[in-house]
Amino acid sequence: MVFSKSRNNAAVSDGDLIRRRYDRLAPWFDSLEGFMEGLYFHRLRKRLWAQVSGVHILEVGVGTGKNFAFYPADVRVTAIDFSPNMLVQAQRKRDRKQLAVDLALMDAESVCYADNSFDTVIASFVFCSVPHPRKALKELYRILKPGGQLLLLEHVLSSNKVMAAIMNWLNPLVVRLVGANINRQTVKNIQACPFQKIYIDPQSSDIIKLIRAVK
């Protein structure tokens, strides 16, 4: 685990640092991403959620609840996040929309659910910021039922060498500012788990990936 110094000089773990960034961003998060949402992300979220199957659904890294609009009508979703302030925003949105979603403060790297619990585990733009992505993926694999699916919408490191070099160079700054890594290799990380099948949606771009992995 990587430790750095906080403003009051106490050692903070990389997980604490990322959580704090999201706590700080929470009140402005929706407005900050508003332009990209309308332009591009909204369509991809719709496509991601259209693939949900089964009745026990877990959303990981729910954030401010941007995906609430896409929740299927006939399922009950449990949604977790490790940032208390992001969850407060999600709670407000849930109450405003009168949605039946259970929200819980929980770290994706250590979830409290039993093995083989969920039909679908879903996340959007989360594995850029999960501190230890392989650890979290292992947990999500564990709680998926056999035949269950992991659905992800993620931005990843470009396959273009020049672009990748720029992303790697900029990454420490972006992490410091907003808590997200722009150089994650999420497809490789999923391939390191024992999923039976991994599909990359053809609507994916070089950097924005729609991924489906079946246990």
Ligand SMILES: C[S@@+](CC[C@H](N)C(=O)[O-])C[C@H]1O[C@@H](n2cnc3c(N)ncnc32)[C@H](O)[C@@H]1O
């Ligand atoms: C970029 S935001 C995306 C939020 C939301 N999924 C969306 O599509 O707008 C990333 C979210 O993942 C959460 N997150 C990051 N690492 C996490 C972890 N280990 N466990 C739970 N939540 C985590 C952050 O707190 C934040 O709310």
